[in-house]
Amino acid sequence: MNGSVASRAAQSVNETRLLDRHAQLASIGAIDPVGMNRQALTDADIEARRLVLSWAAERGYGTAIDDIGNMFIRRPGRDESAMPIVTGSHIDSQPAGGPFDGAFGVLAACEVLEALEDAGIVTERPVEVAVWTNEEGSRFQPTTMGSAVFAGQLPLVEALSATDTHGISVGDALERLFRELPIPDGRELRAPFAAYLEAHIEQGPLLESAGIPIGVVTAIQGLRWFTVRVDGETGHAGTTPRSRRRDALVAAVTMVGRLSQLMDDPGDVVRFTVGRFEVEPNSPNTIPGSVLFTIDLRHPDANVLAALGDQVDGICQANAFGCRVSVVETMNAAPTVLDAGISQVIRAAATDVGLEHMDIASGATHDAKYVALTCPAGMIFIPCRGGVSHTVLEFASGEHMVAGTRVLAATTAELALG
Amino acid sequence: MNGSVASRAAQSVNETRLLDRHAQLASIGAIDPVGMNRQALTDADIEARRLVLSWAAERGYGTAIDDIGNMFIRRPGRDESAMPIVTGSHIDSQPAGGPFDGAFGVLAACEVLEALEDAGIVTERPVEVAVWTNEEGSRFQPTTMGSAVFAGQLPLVEALSATDTHGISVGDALERLFRELPIPDGRELRAPFAAYLEAHIEQGPLLESAGIPIGVVTAIQGLRWFTVRVDGETGHAGTTPRSRRRDALVAAVTMVGRLSQLMDDPGDVVRFTVGRFEVEPNSPNTIPGSVLFTIDLRHPDANVLAALGDQVDGICQANAFGCRVSVVETMNAAPTVLDAGISQVIRAAATDVGLEHMDIASGATHDAKYVALTCPAGMIFIPCRGGVSHTVLEFASGEHMVAGTRVLAATTAELALG
Numbered sequence: 001m002n003g004s005v006a007s008r009a010a011q012s013v014n015e016t017r018l019l020d021r022h023a024q025l026a027s028i029g030a031i032d033p034v035g036m037n038r039q040a041l042t043d044a045d046i047e048a049r050r051l052v053l054s055w056a057a058e059r060g061y062g063t064a065i066d067d068i069g070n071m072f073i074r075r076p077g078r079d080e081s082a083m084p085i086v087t088g089s090h091i092d093s094q095p096a097g098g099p100f101d102g103a104f105g106v107l108a109a110c111e112v113l114e115a116l117e118d119a120g121i122v123t124e125r126p127v128e129v130a131v132w133t134n135e136e137g138s139r140f141q142p143t144t145m146g147s148a149v150f151a152g153q154l155p156l157v158e159a160l161s162a163t164d165t166h167g168i169s170v171g172d173a174l175e176r177l178f179r180e181l182p183i184p185d186g187r188e189l190r191a192p193f194a195a196y197l198e199a200h201i202e203q204g205p206l207l208e209s210a211g212i213p214i215g216v217v218t219a220i221q222g223l224r225w226f227t228v229r230v231d232g233e234t235g236h237a238g239t240t241p242r243s244r245r246r247d248a249l250v251a252a253v254t255m256v257g258r259l260s261q262l263m264d265d266p267g268d269v270v271r272f273t274v275g276r277f278e279v280e281p282n283s284p285n286t287i288p289g290s291v292l293f294t295i296d297l298r299h300p301d302a303n304v305l306a307a308l309g310d311q312v313d314g315i316c317q318a319n320a321f322g323c324r325v326s327v328v329e330t331m332n333a334a335p336t337v338l339d340a341g342i343s344q345v346i347r348a349a350a351t352d353v354g355l356e357h358m359d360i361a362s363g364a365t366h367d368a369k370y371v372a373l374t375c376p377a378g379m380i381f382i383p384c385r386g387g388v389s390h391t392v393l394e395f396a397s398g399e400h401m402v403a404g405t406r407v408l409a410a411t412t413a414e415l416a417l418g
Numbered sequence: 419m420n421g422s423v424a425s426r427a428a429q430s431v432n433e434t435r436l437l438d439r440h441a442q443l444a445s446i447g448a449i450d451p452v453g454m455n456r457q458a459l460t461d462a463d464i465e466a467r468r469l470v471l472s473w474a475a476e477r478g479y480g481t482a483i484d485d486i487g488n489m490f491i492r493r494p495g496r497d498e499s500a501m502p503i504v505t506g507s508h509i510d511s512q513p514a515g516g517p518f519d520g521a522f523g524v525l526a527a528c529e530v531l532e533a534l535e536d537a538g539i540v541t542e543r544p545v546e547v548a549v550w551t552n553e554e555g556s557r558f559q560p561t562t563m564g565s566a567v568f569a570g571q572l573p574l575v576e577a578l579s580a581t582d583t584h585g586i587s588v589g590d591a592l593e594r595l596f597r598e599l600p601i602p603d604g605r606e607l608r609a610p611f612a613a614y615l616e617a618h619i620e621q622g623p624l625l626e627s628a629g630i631p632i633g634v635v636t637a638i639q640g641l642r643w644f645t646v647r648v649d650g651e652t653g654h655a656g657t658t659p660r661s662r663r664r665d666a667l668v669a670a671v672t673m674v675g676r677l678s679q680l681m682d683d684p685g686d687v688v689r690f691t692v693g694r695f696e697v698e699p700n701s702p703n704t705i706p707g708s709v710l711f712t713i714d715l716r717h718p719d720a721n722v723l724a725a726l727g728d729q730v731d732g733i734c735q736a737n738a739f740g741c742r743v744s745v746v747e748t749m750n751a752a753p754t755v756l757d758a759g760i761s762q763v764i765r766a767a768a769t770d771v772g773l774e775h776m777d778i779a780s781g782a783t784h785d786a787k788y789v790a791l792t793c794p795a796g797m798i799f800i801p802c803r804g805g806v807s808h809t810v811l812e813f814a815s816g817e818h819m820v821a822g823t824r825v826l827a828a829t830t831a832e833l834a835l836g
């Protein structure tokens with residue numbers, strides 16, 4: 001750790017500027033009485049982008065945009081041919097979301113450039129802010145669209161043809177964005193980064209529970225989805241003895257109970273959810289003939305995720321109670337392990353700034369997931385109240401926003417010094 | 419057991435006549451290709467009643483009808499002032515039912531009168547066939563309407579005002595019945611019986627499984643219904659640790675699992691069914707915020723039913739997993755214990771006729787349930803294929819129909835001799 005320079009960057013984070021800008025950005029797309037509706041490529045998103053670009057213009061930073069609308073703001077380095085250190089997130093929101101999810105990471109990134117400037121730090125590498133298009137996937141599917149296209153994981157033409165409920169395509173919406181935004185330069189997709197950093201609210205309760213302001217994200221969880229169908233036999237609730245029943249509900253609840261026990265890890269890292277559970281014919285005095293239920297299983301460790309997920313079918317089949325059981329895996333997304341070296345720099349930066357930190361796995365997905373396929377990547381989490389997000393009640397304190405931004409500034413400085 | 423006379427009655431049961439009449443009755447309201455739609459007080463029901471009355475007329479038996487349309491056919495006894503032995507059932511059907519449910523008991527009862535006649539047996543008491551109105555409750559609710567009104571458990575005016583989906587009332591439909599049927603005599607409600615016997619298909623699988631042709635029904639099960647509501651908290655499936663969850667589904671499946679264990683009696687007498695189970699918001703990646711499920715619990719022994727049912731609330735509350743749990747009992751119908759003395763006469767009759775028998779509790783309800791409130795009552799079950807009823811696939815063999823009718827004849831003779 002180049003302690004003195006990184007510390008100076010962290011100390012130059014300006015709390016007033018950061019929170020003022022947060023308030024400005026939060027006013028665009030605000031819904032009454034609280035909350036945020038700033039879906040991707042809407043008027044509100046365009047206005048928010050214009051605001052962010054105005055901050056860049058004040059400092060004379062270069063700005064660029066790529067074909068999917070991802071925006072980049074560049075503070076030059078001593079070696080302009082070197083790959084940049086990039087930090088950012090997104091400023092689109094859920095239709096009834098809050099002003100912290102994504103926006104905090106963009107605000108923190110902008111503040112890092114200002115802090116470096118104010119501290120008079122000349123970095124070896126350029127430092128860039130990235131504003132990714134359509135992370136939320138509310139108006140246009142899929143989620144993390146901009147970063148997926150950037151990373152070559154989603155074909156541009158496919159993304160451009162996605163339409164909203166009014167039939168407007170991403171391509172149409174982007175044309176309007178390009179027309180209205182004063183961004184001079186184009187930027188090729190998959191431009192190489194030296195490293196990527198993303199600051200974000202946790203969207204879960206772990207940091208708040210632990211009373212720790214900084215989460216060092218070591219991984220973004222992997223996810224496996226299953227649909228289990230149990231086919232038994234309907235019958236009269238009054239006349240059919242247990243020994244003659246093939247009760248799909250008794251089988252299904254037993255499966256869920258056994259699976260729930262299997263997933264009960266001492267460290268409370270496994271995420272196991274049966275969210276959908278449907279019974280036919282669903283009548284009080286008829287033995288259920290069939291049940292369909294879903295399993296959402298997540299873990300940051302690919303081996304654990306594989307080991308647990310691979311037991312689902314066996315446990316269901318072993319508790320069939322005479323029913324036919326079919327288990328179909330509908331999704332299997334591997335965990336993203338973030339760069340260990342960068343995580344170590346983040347830990348050192350937090351220690352340097354004097355902030356407690358803990359390692360954490362991200363339960364939700366982020367743009368960093370795709371960017372991590374192209375360069376070493378790290379994420380910094382700050383607590384959010386009650387662990388809630390994707391709701392108008394989403395809240396993060398100014399103190400935590402400043403803390404996260406200071407750690408991001410120190411980490412960026414350290415990585416950019418060369 | 420007055421062996422010789424009872425045996426003669428049983429031996430006089432005429433298989434050809436019984437099965438011919440079954441075929442005649444089954445043709446009225448038959449649906450294509452199989453099954454029966456002969457709902458209460460429809461044209462088909464009236465035609466079927468007319469057929470039964472025509473059999474009575476051939477023998478010159480007296481016929482009577484009461485204000486709810488229950489019909490009685492009387493073979494006189496030596497002492498016409500003595501209370502009759504009555505046997506019967508119903509001839510209305512489910513909209514997609516079979517020709518055995520109810521109809522078998524009426525056919526068997528009619529055959530008992532013929533057999534007594536053919537054997538030249540003069541009974542001390544009169545013997546009557548009862549044909550109860552609207553047992554099924556498909557067209558007009560509630561079920562077992564005629565016997566409930568007969569037994570004073572349902573006010574006549576209330577029954578008369580029940581309407582079908584076309585707005586036709588029971589009163590209107592009965593007026594038409596009275597006009598069209600050639601029945602001379604009125605009969606008061608709650609006319610006293612010395613005893614009541616009902617033969618019926620089991621509508622469950624126990625006799626078929628055991629390979630035993632005669633069930634001696636000792637009780638009609640009691641029934642308790644509960645609705646359990648579990649209120650937890652929705653949350654993000656990816657970010658919320660188990661320790662922070664109040665997952666209504668995990669709580670509910672644990673409750674059902676524990677209850678299912680509690681209800682698992684070695685004798686397989688308890689009937690425990692969770693037929694309805696509904697989850698909100700029922701989305702794969704959202705922790706369920708609430709679950710509502712129903713419990714249908716039945717047992718022939720009032721004490722066991724009370725003991726088991728009274729544990730439902732405690733078991734649900736003990737497995738709340740932090741959720742709010744409300745348990746509401748929506749029905750509590752006591753078991754009907756049939757007369758032990760009559761059951762003993764039925765057992766002796768079966769033995770006398772040379773038929774294997776076993777004691778059995780009725781899972782479904784029957785007219786005997788209400789009639790048993792007014793006089794000693796017994797029921798005789800015969801097997802039905804696969805244990806199914808209330809479906810067009812309902813089937814009972816001629817052999818079993820004859821067997822049940824012979825036992826009914828012997829029992830009736832024994833009781834009517836005085």
